[in-house]
Amino acid sequence: KAGVTQTPRYLIKTRGQQVTLSCSPISGHRSVSWYQQTPGQGLQFLFEYFSETQRNKGNFPGRFSGRQFSNSRSEMNVSTLELGDSALYLCASSSEGADTQYFGPGTRLTVL
Amino acid sequence: KQEVTQIPAALSVPEGENLVLNCSFTDSAIYNLQWFRQDPGKGLTSLLLIQSSQREQTSGRLNASLDKSSGRSTLYIAASQPGDSATYLCAVPNFGNEKLTFGTGTRLTIIP
Numbered sequence: 001k002a003g004v005t006q007t008p009r010y011l012i013k014t015r016g017q018q019v020t021l022s023c024s025p026i027s028g029h030r031s032v033s034w035y036q037q038t039p040g041q042g043l044q045f046l047f048e049y050f051s052e053t054q055r056n057k058g059n060f061p062g063r064f065s066g067r068q069f070s071n072s073r074s075e076m077n078v079s080t081l082e083l084g085d086s087a088l089y090l091c092a093s094s095s096e097g098a099d100t101q102y103f104g105p106g107t108r109l110t111v112l
Numbered sequence: 113k114q115e116v117t118q119i120p121a122a123l124s125v126p127e128g129e130n131l132v133l134n135c136s137f138t139d140s141a142i143y144n145l146q147w148f149r150q151d152p153g154k155g156l157t158s159l160l161l162i163q164s165s166q167r168e169q170t171s172g173r174l175n176a177s178l179d180k181s182s183g184r185s186t187l188y189i190a191a192s193q194p195g196d197s198a199t200y201l202c203a204v205p206n207f208g209n210e211k212l213t214f215g216t217g218t219r220l221t222i223i224p
Binding site: 004006033035042043044045048056088090092099100101102103104105106108 | 143144146148153154155156157158161163201203205211212213214215216217
């Protein structure tokens with residue numbers, strides 16, 4: 001089975017722009033979670049989607065949004081980028097009722 | 113609010129030694145704990161997941177233990193190898209609005 005894939009792997013944007021990141025979960029997994037990793041704050045939970053519905057949300061401003069499609073693929077969007085949004089964005093998927101999460105390689109976002 | 117701490121933040125040991133990584137959590141009302149490794153600039157790889165009903169979980173040279181009452185988990189690595197060099201993170205599920213709360217990580221370096 002293919003693992004979790006994330007595209008693109010690297011992105012460079014400037015302040016004020018917006019960005020969309022994509023995540024394809026493991027086949028059959030319906031839950032997709034997004035995390036932000038920075039050197040200062042570590043790994044922080046952004047949100048979780050299950051069957052196209054946002055099920056949980058972390059403590060991030062409304063500039064961070066996401067969605068999930070009927071094939072379980074998920075996208076997250078960050079509008080009006082700030083320098084502090086520079087981070088590694090990780091996506092994880094899990095199957096219904098399972099505790100183990102499987103992570104993708106991440107998208108490295110740099111905001112200049 | 114759950115807080116997860118990992119001490120030390122960094123550890124260097126000679127190849128072949130056995131070692132223990134520590135993880136502490138403040139809220140013992142957890143139903144599992146997961147250990148991950150992260151190579152530089154990469155995503156997370158799940159190593160072991162311990163259910164709250166278990167005390168230990170083993171995979172190859174890795175052994176993880178969980179003591180809910182004391183709020184502690186340890187990851188034991190036997191006969192360390194240079195390929196074990198990575199950052200090790202523990203994570204617990206949160207009954208609030210977060211999927212996983214991660215520890216700050218221990219950066220392990222195995223010296224050949």
